[in-house]
Amino acid sequence: MSAAVEQQRADAAPAPSPAPGPLPPARTGRVTALFTVLAVTLGVLAVVSAGSGQLHVPASEVLGALARGVGLDLGPEPAHPHGYTALWTVRFPRVVMAVLVGAALAAAGAVMQGVFGNPLAEPGVVGVSSGAAVAAAATIALGLTAFGPWTTAAAAFVGGLVATFVVYAMARAGGRTEVVTLVLTGVAVNAVCGAGLALFTFLGDTQAREEIVFWQLGSLNGTRWVYVAIVAPLVVLGLVGAIVLARRLDLLALGERPARHLGVDVERLRVVAVVLVAMLTAAAVAFCGIISFVGLVVPHLVRMAVGPGHRVLVPASALGGAVLLLAADLVARTVVPYAELPIGMLTALVGGPFFLWLVYRTRRQAGGWA
Amino acid sequence: MNPLLTVRGAGVRIGDATLLDGVDVAVRTGEVLVVVGPNGAGKSTLLSVLAGDRAPDAGTVTWQGEPLAAVRPGELARRRAVLLQENRVAFPFRVVDVVRMGRAPWEGSSSADRDDAVVAAALAAADVTHLAARRFPTLSGGEKARVSLARVLAQEARLLLLDEPTAALDVKHQTRVLAQARRHADAGGAAVVVLHDLPLAAAWADRVVVLHRGAVVADGAPADVLTSALLTDVYDHTVDVLTHPVTGALLVLPRHGSHERQEVAS
Numbered sequence: 001m002s003a004a005v006e007q008q009r010a011d012a013a014p015a016p017s018p019a020p021g022p023l024p025p026a027r028t029g030r031v032t033a034l035f036t037v038l039a040v041t042l043g044v045l046a047v048v049s050a051g052s053g054q055l056h057v058p059a060s061e062v063l064g065a066l067a068r069g070v071g072l073d074l075g076p077e078p079a080h081p082h083g084y085t086a087l088w089t090v091r092f093p094r095v096v097m098a099v100l101v102g103a104a105l106a107a108a109g110a111v112m113q114g115v116f117g118n119p120l121a122e123p124g125v126v127g128v129s130s131g132a133a134v135a136a137a138a139t140i141a142l143g144l145t146a147f148g149p150w151t152t153a154a155a156a157f158v159g160g161l162v163a164t165f166v167v168y169a170m171a172r173a174g175g176r177t178e179v180v181t182l183v184l185t186g187v188a189v190n191a192v193c194g195a196g197l198a199l200f201t202f203l204g205d206t207q208a209r210e211e212i213v214f215w216q217l218g219s220l221n222g223t224r225w226v227y228v229a230i231v232a233p234l235v236v237l238g239l240v241g242a243i244v245l246a247r248r249l250d251l252l253a254l255g256e257r258p259a260r261h262l263g264v265d266v267e268r269l270r271v272v273a274v275v276l277v278a279m280l281t282a283a284a285v286a287f288c289g290i291i292s293f294v295g296l297v298v299p300h301l302v303r304m305a306v307g308p309g310h311r312v313l314v315p316a317s318a319l320g321g322a323v324l325l326l327a328a329d330l331v332a333r334t335v336v337p338y339a340e341l342p343i344g345m346l347t348a349l350v351g352g353p354f355f356l357w358l359v360y361r362t363r364r365q366a367g368g369w370a
Numbered sequence: 371m372n373p374l375l376t377v378r379g380a381g382v383r384i385g386d387a388t389l390l391d392g393v394d395v396a397v398r399t400g401e402v403l404v405v406v407g408p409n410g411a412g413k414s415t416l417l418s419v420l421a422g423d424r425a426p427d428a429g430t431v432t433w434q435g436e437p438l439a440a441v442r443p444g445e446l447a448r449r450r451a452v453l454l455q456e457n458r459v460a461f462p463f464r465v466v467d468v469v470r471m472g473r474a475p476w477e478g479s480s481s482a483d484r485d486d487a488v489v490a491a492a493l494a495a496a497d498v499t500h501l502a503a504r505r506f507p508t509l510s511g512g513e514k515a516r517v518s519l520a521r522v523l524a525q526e527a528r529l530l531l532l533d534e535p536t537a538a539l540d541v542k543h544q545t546r547v548l549a550q551a552r553r554h555a556d557a558g559g560a561a562v563v564v565l566h567d568l569p570l571a572a573a574w575a576d577r578v579v580v581l582h583r584g585a586v587v588a589d590g591a592p593a594d595v596l597t598s599a600l601l602t603d604v605y606d607h608t609v610d611v612l613t614h615p616v617t618g619a620l621l622v623l624p625r626h627g628s629h630e631r632q633e634v635a636s
Contacts, residue, residue, distance in 0.1 A: 020490035263447030308461030
């Protein structure tokens with residue numbers, strides 16, 4: 001190296017980097033507040049929901065029945081003669097199911113958005129839910145029972161998995177998903193699955209038809225402990241998996257190549273994430289039908305509150321989804337006396353306009369369609 | 371000195387197109403290696419081969435004798451960091467969180483204890499400390515490029531691979547980026563920098579590789595490689611190479627003369 005070049009560099013080189021400043025603080029306060037508020041809301045809603053309905057049970061008696069059920073002699077017993085039985089055979093499984101399904105749908109949405117790098121990805125919108133529903137409807141219409149009570153759940157899982165892989169393969173180009181492509185792929189997948197559902201509705205007998213129609217509307221009506229026992233392990237496994245993937249999903253936000261440059265095995269991450277999304281969606285869909293938009297609305301609100309980091313987003317979305325679905329179910333079965341609204345209708349009623357607003361906002365931002 | 375990373379006879383083809391053909395490049399410790407060449411010469415393809423993103427169809431890539439393809443992604447991330455031309459972040463992460471992502475390869479290791487210090491130093495080195503609390507999508511193009519550089523620096527990899535890191539930057543920050551690459555090499559690392567800016571290449575490179583139509587047409591010290599004859603031929607445009615009257619440094623000046631103006635006029 002010549003002396004002249006050395007000299008030129010010495011002239012051109014700026015002063016050494018300024019001393020590192022303090023880093024902006026992590027938002028632990030906001031995160032703690034969010035988790036606290038969500039957990040308290042969930043607890044209160046669960047007690048209120050269990051006590052509400054045609055047979056009203058005060059909160060203290062709900063807690064008393066809960067304690068007695070697990071072998072503790074605490075609090076007042078339900079005053080109504082059938083109170084205890086009603087709570088334990090009808091209300092409690094339903095509350096637990098709402099919590100599980102809400103958590104599963106919201107977490108599936110958060111993971112799906114992470115892996116697609118797109119805030120509009122959601123199992124219902126892109127057709128994963130209807131993929132799971134059509135496979136489950138097939139087992140109902142054709143009377144398949146190969147795996148006993150697990151049959152419907154297993155079929156929903158396979159259907160959801162196929163739909164997710166189809167959407168993933170079709171909607172991605174160059175490691176990114178354009179919003180337009182994603183939504184249009186969803187339209188196509190939903191159309192095909194709609195046709196499938198129609199076919200099985202046509203093929204099935206009267207009872208099967210009724211069951212399939214109830215699926216498309218989505219409802220937690222008639223939840224039994226045996227269903228909860230099937231859904232719970234899937235949801236727990238899916239949530240644990242999603243939380244384990246969280247850090248890698250953050251890196252994926254940089255794009256596939258930069259994620260790989262940071263040591264992420266992108267191919268494996270994708271496959272695992274897609275399987276998790278299908279598993280969580282199938283768990284939600286298997287007994288409760290298509291409940292859309294939970295996975296869209298909840299992660300978005302959580303991101304606005306505490307930022308997009310998946311290590312907080314995934315568990316907070318799960319908690320928020322549980323709260324949302326519990327509240328929606330409470331409204332669905334109490335707003336009209338002696339009648340029950342389909343919960344899927346309610347979530348779509350709120351979620352549809354929210355989706356529109358999100359599309360509008362995304363489009364307004366620079367480069368928003370990417 | 372033993373090279374850190376060696377590419378021998380690398381060929382990359384996509385369909386009928388030959389992107390690289392028989393390329394030999396050695397990246398040595400302590401060296402800033404600048405890759406120049408016209409559009410479509412294969413610079414970014416060469417960088418992706420060096421990064422291990424793309425295995426060449428022919429030839430070998432080895433890291434101190436070990437085939438690069440055999441290095442696991444996590445280990446590779448501790449050895450080399452890559453800055454791409456385009457840097458986007460899918461969700462509104464804060465700048466500090468984006469830079470912190472650069473620490474991912476060290477998660478669970480003893481180096482993770484230094485995360486905060488390394489992130490703070492990387493933010494300062496890229497001159498983005500004042501942006502640390504901003505959200506990435508709200509930044510300008512040049513600011514995004516600098517934040518991405520900070521993320522790459524926070525990775526503390528031995529080899530830096532920078533693809534046109536100065537393209538979106540003002541003069542001050544262009545100089546800073548290359549000074550950073552220089553410092554990294556002097557500290558026992560190595561840097562490969564793809565540049566379009568020939569004067570910058572002349573000023574900062576220890577060694578220059580000139581790519582043309584997927585092949586290496588020159589490889590050596592800037593003064594030996596960056597000659598008027600070679601550059602004029604490769605770029606199909608007259609390029610003058612002069613000596614600075616005061617510093618004696620190499621001045622590479624693409625001619626914006628009467629010839630081009632006449633072409634525009636005619």
